Amino acid sequence: MSVIVCDTDTLVVDESWLPREIPPTQPAILSLGDALVAREREMIEAAFAESKGKVSGPSGAAATLGIPASTLDSKIRVLKIRKDKFKET
Numbered sequence: 001m002s003v004i005v006c007d008t009d010t011l012v013v014d015e016s017w018l019p020r021e022i023p024p025t026q027p028a029i030l031s032l033g034d035a036l037v038a039r040e041r042e043m044i045e046a047a048f049a050e051s052k053g054k055v056s057g058p059s060g061a062a063a064t065l066g067i068p069a070s071t072l073d074s075k076i077r078v079l080k081i082r083k084d085k086f087k088e089t
Helices: 032-051 061-065 069-079
Strands: none
Touching (some): 032 069
């Protein structure tokens, strides 16, 4: 508990008491689950960019990630990743 004592009706604060610099704000911290999902999405999208939208086969994103194509298909659905945006036109 703190108490402020003042001789007058108005409290005056000397500006020299206040910090001159605004401290940097902390960046928003993601929960572990959210951070893992975000990282998984980044990795899958990077693999798709490398494979030009191809899921399976030796040069597909699944091979790059070291997971079965069926697992990658599952993750694509759950994360709602549009693999077509990585295909070459």
